[in-house]
Every structure is written in structure tokens, then in C-alpha cells.
Amino acid sequence: xxxxxxxxxxxxxxxxxxxxxxxxxxxxxxxxxxxxxxxxxxxxxxxxxxxxxxxxxxxxxxxxxxxxxxxxxxxxxxxxxxxxxxxxxxxxxxxxxxxxxxxxxxxxxxxxxxxxxxxxxxxxxxxxxxxxxxxxxxxxxxxxxxxxxxxxxxxxxxxxxxxxxxxxxxxxxxxxxxxxxxxxxxxxxxxxxxxxxxxxxxxxxxxxxxxxxxxxxxxxxxxxxxxxxxxxxxxxxxxxxxxxxxxxxxxxxxxxxxxxxxxxxxxxxxxxxxxxxxxxxxxxxxxxxxxxxxxxxxxxxxxxxxxxxxxxxxxxxxxxxxxxxxxxxxxxxxxxxxxxxxxxxxxxxxxxxxxxxxxxxxxxxxxxxxxxxxxxxxxxxxxxxxxxxxxxxxxxxxxxxxxxxxxxxxxxxxxxxxxxxxxxxxxxxxxxxxxxxxxxxxxxxxxxxxxxxxxxxxxxxxxxxxxxxxxxxxxxxxxxxxxxxxxxxxx
Amino acid sequence: xxxxxxxxxxxxxxxxxxxxxxxxxxxxxxxxxxxxxxxxxxxxxxxxxxxxxxxxxxxxxxxxxxxxxxxxxxxxxxxxxxxxxxxxxxxxx
Numbered sequence: 178x179x180x181x182x183x184x185x186x187x188x189x190x191x192x193x194x195x196x197x198x199x200x201x202x203x204x205x206x207x208x209x210x211x212x213x214x215x216x217x218x219x220x221x222x223x224x225x226x227x228x229x230x231x232x233x234x235x236x237x238x239x240x241x242x243x244x245x246x247x248x249x250x251x252x253x254x255x256x257x258x259x260x261x262x263x264x265x266x267x268x269x270x271x272x273x274x275x276x277x278x279x280x281x282x283x284x285x286x287x288x289x290x291x292x293x294x295x296x297x298x299x300x301x302x303x304x305x306x307x308x309x310x311x312x313x314x315x316x317x318x319x320x321x322x323x324x325x326x327x328x329x330x331x332x333x334x335x336x337x338x339x340x341x342x343x344x345x346x347x348x349x350x351x352x353x354x355x356x357x358x359x360x361x362x363x364x365x366x367x368x369x370x371x372x373x374x375x376x377x378x379x380x381x382x383x384x385x386x387x388x389x390x391x392x393x394x395x396x397x398x399x400x401x402x403x404x405x406x407x408x409x410x411x412x413x414x415x416x417x418x419x420x421x422x423x424x425x426x427x428x429x430x431x432x433x434x435x436x437x438x439x440x441x442x443x444x445x446x447x448x449x450x451x452x453x454x455x456x457x458x459x460x461x462x463x464x465x466x467x468x469x470x471x472x473x474x475x476x477x478x479x480x481x482x483x484x485x486x487x488x489x490x491x492x493x494x495x496x497x498x499x500x501x502x503x504x505x506x507x508x509x510x511x512x513x514x515x516x517x518x519x520x521x522x523x524x525x526x527x528x529x530x531x532x533x534x535x536x537x538x539x540x541x542x543x544x545x546x547x548x549x550x551x552x553x554x555x556x557x558x559x560x561x562x563x564x565x566x567x568x569x570x571x572x573x574x575x576x577x578x579x580x581x582x583x584x585x586x587x588x589x590x591x592x593x594x595x596x597x598x599x600x601x602x603x604x605x606x607x608x609x610x611x612x613x614x615x616x617x618x619x620x621x622x623x624x625x626x627x628x629x630x631x632x633x634x635x636x637x638x639x640x641x642x643x644x645x646x647x648x649x650x651x652x653x654x655x656x657x658x659x660x661x662x663x664x665x666x667x668x
Numbered sequence: 669x670x671x672x673x674x675x676x677x678x679x680x681x682x683x684x685x686x687x688x689x690x691x692x693x694x695x696x697x698x699x700x701x702x703x704x705x706x707x708x709x710x711x712x713x714x715x716x717x718x719x720x721x722x723x724x725x726x727x728x729x730x731x732x733x734x735x736x737x738x739x740x741x742x743x744x745x746x747x748x749x750x751x752x753x754x755x756x757x758x759x760x761x
Contacts (some may be wrong), residue, residue, distance in 0.1 A: 278742040371722045383719045484705035504748030518758040529685025544682040560718025562711050616722020
């Protein structure tokens, strides 16, 4: 087995059957991180206890214990997830030294299934960004082209996975933060239905939109990881009590009779790159060959998705981020004489110095939307349009099983190319935000290559809790993907 | 129009110190973004209930029991300044 390219299930099987020890697997990937991450900047901190933890796992296996379905699989975890005893910064100076006393539920579930966490992964500050350029830890580079962004906000997860510095990663997705970097880096990224994965211990950005999910190399690995992290959690009242299906056991490439929807408004979107368009067309052709039926659906309100998304997300963020006050944890501005400081000034200086530019911009935007006189025109109105957008999607899913679309208008762009124009960066999220607004499951699966040699993903979306349908289509497309067998040059 | 005065008012509400340069920059950027976002006013939403969360939340019961999962040392371990197990802050009264 070539460990570098082994799938999650191959590693777990080999560790469980003692063909290889968890310690050897850990050492292999640690070595890769040490030799390659200097080029990528995907890791923000490493777990110094990883080898010890792998040793303990091996000892349990030697005693005949069942250590879980992800036995000895090395993972990297996005900085948004709290990890007990391991620094968790959300990519922000304001949490520079924050060491959580507990694990996020998704992380705890991975660990209970035998995962060895190798470290934390870089991201845009508080997950606000689509390029990983807003991180306090500096930008991450795309392993396919070091001059380009890996996407964001889960840019570290995507880059580390694409370069095989780990066997699996976790990301979070509020408006496309799993799917867009997955597409830019040629990996599989899944944002499940809102409520599938507990948000407990995930640093909050926009609570009604945030979901966690796997960013891995294969569709089967994604299904398997999602099974482990999904399910009701009493610590998050928005988690669903629905039973978690065995997606990985039920993957099927049989597309006969399956209805694949194409959103009319998406394919005529302004600025759609020809390579991206061709990739979607090729996916359509392949699915037709496999017996799927292609139907056109319409989501006329799609042009309002980005405005609604930014109004809702910024409003929720301005409220969520009010907790960073320099009192209980995190950065505090320096004051010569604390007892002489006005409290409002104390908060204001701490937050002004602790947050980066994009985060401040969104706090300002959200505070404005929620302020007296503007609340109804922005926040309430956005909530109303949001409901209408969801209803349009639900009626589209009466005509089809899954929706196939681009993930982004173009492949990975250059570092620095868009950072100076926030609105242009926001408009980049046109295909991904409505999935979060409507709470639908969505994913990106690598399918095409650009003329310049960059991977391009296609997006699949399904109705609430219908992850299996979208995973199946992704599984079928994966088999005929042009990205198959191709690797980034940093590997 | 998001002028500098509006930015200063919003920054005060958000307890967020912004410099002169930032106020200038945000006023231009927010004005542009909101100018674009305002197009949602064109959508007819008469009688539509605003959506707060995307999926049905199923309520559940839990036992009303006291749990002590963390020690006070753990809960104050990240404090920027403390005295014993108390957070140190400026005078609030």
C-alpha cells in the first residue's frame, strides 16, 4: 500500500488488521507535513502528542479492542473547530492564544472512531473569505500552482488534503467554504444538510448557515467520514434527530432513471469561464450516457442569493462575534492602568486591534443591517427573500433528484487578484450560497481540468437529508473524472 | 449613503474602534456593497414570514441535572488577566 495515496478506509483496514501500525502511519504523514508544508502554509499548529496517541491506539488494537471505523487515520482539522488542549484561533489574532478545554462534537466523534489529529489547518479569519488571504497566519498556497489561492475559507484543509499531508480533513461551510476550496484544489468536499452535524464547539460565524463536513480525496471517504460526524447532539438544539444512513455502504453508480436538474439561470450566469462551462457540459454528457435523465429547472430568485447571504451572514456574525470582548479569553488591548479605563473603550480597543479588516467590514455591515431604522429593510427583508429562495429550490426538487451546477465561475485565481475589491470577491459565491440559505446538502467533486492545468469541480445539490442521492451521482462522476490520476506538483 | 459619520455611529454600536483611514475605506466599500444588496427590495415579499433557520427544529427533553464538566481553573485558563479564579476587568460601576 502506498500510504501517501491510500484512502481513509484502506488505512483504517490496514491499521485494524495490524498490517501497519497507527504509529507508522502517523510518522509517515508527519514527515510529509514537515517536508512540504513550508511551501503551502496549510498548517497553523501541530499536535505534539500525535505519536503518543497513535501508540496508545496500537496498544488497544494489540489487546483486541475495536478502536473504531477510522482506526489510525491521520486528520487535519480546520481552525474553526475547538480541539481540547490544542490551540484554536479561527485564523484570528483575537484568538491567537486560545486553547479550548474541550473538543467540538465533530472532532470528539472522529477521535472516538480512532482518528489521530495531526494538527490544525489554516483558514480565512472567522471563515470570512473565499481565498484564505484574510488569515492572521498568512495566505495558503494552492498545491497545483503556488501563485494561486487554494480557495476559502477552508483553504488549509483543501491544500493539505490535495498535497496528501493527511488522509482526511474537516472543514466548515457557511456560504461555500468547503465546496469552493475543494473545487480549486481537486478534492471532494461535502456540506451536509443543515442540522446533520453538530455545531457544538465550532466557532460561530453565522449560526443559521454554518455546517461542518469532510474534505477528503474520494467520495467514499467523504461518505464514511460524514457518517462518523453526523447525528443528533444534545449540545446543539438544531441537530436533527433523524437516523444517520450508512451512506458509504449504499454508494451506487447506477444512474438509470435518475433525474439530474440543470438550473437555467446558473448556466447563463455572467462571467462563467469556458473551461468551467465545458466541465459541467461533460458531466451532463457522462450522466446521460449512464442513463440519467436531464431536466431543466428554474430558480428565478438566484440573482438575489448573494445579497441575501451577505445580509444574513453579516447580521448573524455581528451578533456572534460580540462575545470577543477581551474579558474571558482571547486577545486584550494593552492598557497602562486598567482601573482608569472606560469599559466601552476597553471593548472597542480590544476588538479594533484584535479583528482583521474583512471581519471588521462584516461586523460593520451586520451592525448596520440590525440597527434601528434599517432592520426591516435589510435583515427582515433578507429573511423573507431567503424563504422564497428555499421554496424555489424545494419545488425544483419535485422535478429532479439532484441539481448539477458549477461550483465557481472560474478555477483558482491568483493570490492578490481580488482581495482589494470585497464586492467582486462576494459575487464569486453565486453558485454556493443558496445551498446554505436553504439548508440543503451540497458537495463538490473534482471532474474537469482547465487549459492551464487546474482542477475544476462540479457541484451537486439535493433536497434536505437526501445526501445519498448526491453522493451517488458524485460517485458515478468520480469514476470518469478527468482529474482522476492527476496530482498537484506539490505532493 | 454611508458617510463617515454613519460609520462612526455603527462602529460605536459595534464597540469596534476604527481608525480614520478605516472609516474612509469602509464608507466607500459598504456603500458599494449595500448599493448592490439593495436590489432585494425589488422582490415582492408581502405576507412572507422571514426565515430564521432552514430546517425544522425538533424539540427534546433532557434531564434537569447539575453537571460539572469543567473546573473553574479550566474555565479561566484562557483569561487575558485574572486574580485567582476571577476575571480582571476595568471598573464597571
